[in-house]
Amino acid sequence: MEEQLPTTFADKPTILLVDDEESILNSLRRLLRGQPYEVLLATSGEQALDIMAKQPVDLVMSDARMPNMDGATLLAHIHQRHPDTLRILLTGYADLTMIVKAINDGQIDRYISKPWHDEELLLTLRQSLAYQRSERERLHLVQETWEQNEELRLLNATLEKHVASRTAELQQTADMLDLAYEELKHSYVTGTEVFSLLANLRLPPAKQTNRQIIELVRVYCKLHGVDEGSTRDLTMAAALYNIGKLSWTDSMMTAPADLLHHNDQERYRGYPKQSESLLMTLDPMKDAARLILHHQERWDGTGFPDRLKGEAIPLGARWLKLAVDFIELQRGLILERQMNSDEALVYIRQYAGRLYDPDLVEDFIQVCAAYQSDVSLADPTVKVLTTRDLATGMILARNLNADNGMLLLNAGKVLSGPLVEKLIAFEAMEGAKYSVFVKVPEEVEAAILEAPLVVQAQP
Incomplete structure (x- = not known):
């Protein structure tokens, strides 16, 4: 076989940190203290290459400048001398030329911006080394399968009993390969989520959605028993x-x-296509990219x-639109x-049949209630009324806030006639x-139904 495979797998990966600033190296060494890694330090590229000539290194993280x-x-x-070693670029500069050079010449696995976030840097190292270990194990299993097949070819003519035994072993090996492949696919999903979190750093926390x-x-996939492949596609689409x-x-x-503005609107309408174009070259992302491409389509064709x-x-794109709009409405996007x-759910219900699949909306509300504890609309006893539809005895199902965010009334407040009149006057002022979420006791509802209809003369 052409691939050269490692004969053993190190239980404690070796990481080489390279930076000409010793303060940076000391910060990274403190961060990695207590982690299951052997950490080596170098203050120059030449020193790093000398270290790697003397001992194997699993991952190198180097400063750009x-x-x-x-x-x-x-x-x-x-990359030329030790192609199996993972390569990460650590840069504090928005230097596109440097990053392109690292990708083209060094074929880096990832790059991390300075200043880094400790948890994200640790997660990046953990995910990269986990992928490397899975790949090494996969290659080891491929080598082992090839060797066993060679044995089987030589023994096939005369040793039928041995053939049967080896076939069973090959099946076990195939099962192990399937497990390794599933682990790789899971790592791919995790990688997309990590990338989405890094991309979200461009936004302030109050605007982050992914x-x-x-x-x-x-939550939706779990409640509906969605198969593993569709769950993976929908999750990656949500991430990116x-x-x-x-x-x-x-x-x-x-x-x-x-x-x-008009020009920005045109650019906004192009972002699903742009997102899909960026992902279509990645074979495991093709189905997720199709969901992303169509997640801004509307039920009425507009x-x-x-x-x-x-x-x-x-279907996945219809459901993704519901999820995206539910979160983005709450973020003011x-x-x-x-x-x-x-x-947000009242808005979605209002546009069922126009923006959203009407057969999905009520089920979506139930999923949101399972995901977010402050959702009261899933309760069939809760009604959404205008201030002029309120009546004495109704109970607020959630806090009522003015448009400027000021709290007007707390959830659980029992409405009275004077209080309703004040709300109407404040709303007019x-x-x-306001959309008021209330629970209507049976006796209040009965009194409303029995009340005579009053028709006011038009002025």
Whole structure:
């Protein structure tokens, strides 16, 4: 076989840290203290290559900017001499040329920006080494399978009993390969989530959405028993649905979609296609990329990019749109006003049959209730009323806030006639229109039904 395989797997991976600033090396060494790694340090590219000539190293993390030999050049040398070693570039500069050089010449596995986030850096190291170990084990199993097949070919003519025994062993090996492949696919999903979290760092915490959408998708898949492959595709789509927005300006990324100017609106409508284009070259992402491409289609055919209508929209894309809009409405990325969870669901219910698949909306509300504890709309006893529909004895199901965020009434408050009149007057004074979530006791509902209908004369 052409591939040279390791004969053993180190239980304690060796990591080489390279930086010309000893303070950076000391910070990284303190961060990795207590981790299951053997840590080596080098203050130059030349010293790093000398160390690697004397002992095996599993992963090199190098600073980009160093005198004599920069990080990209060092990682290119390491790729040529030690191709099995993982290569990570650590850079504190927004230097696209340096990153492109590292990718093209050093074929780096990842790059990390300085200053780094400790947990994210540790997670990156852990995921990279886990993938390396899985790949080594896979190659080891491939080698073992090839050797066993050679044995079987030589023994096939005369040793039928031995053939049967070896066949059983080969089946076991195939099962192990399947398990290794499943682990690799799981690592791929994890990698997309890690990348999505890094991409989200461009946004302030109050505008970040990917983690919440991923978790909401997982709740849906678990509650509905979605098969593993579809769950994986939908999860990766949730992680990377907005990767096409990374070229936007910071102000455009945080602005509500309905306030974008005409030119920005055109760019906004192009982001699903841009996201899909970035992912289509990755074979495991093809199905997820298709969901991303169509997650802004609308049930009535007015969406984008292809104006698909009704069931022509892939089911996963229909569900992803519900999840994306539910979270983005709460982050103020669709409308100017940030909604609470129930207001977002009222909006989604209002546009069922226009923006959303009407057969999915009520089920989606139940999934949101399982995911987010403050959802009260899933309770069939809760009604959403205007202030003029309120009546004495109704009970607030959730806090009522003014449009400016000021708390007006707490959940659990029993409404009285004077209180309702004050709410109506305050609403008129503010020029607002409140949606009030209330529970209606049976006796109050009966009294409303028995009350005579009063028709006011038109002026």
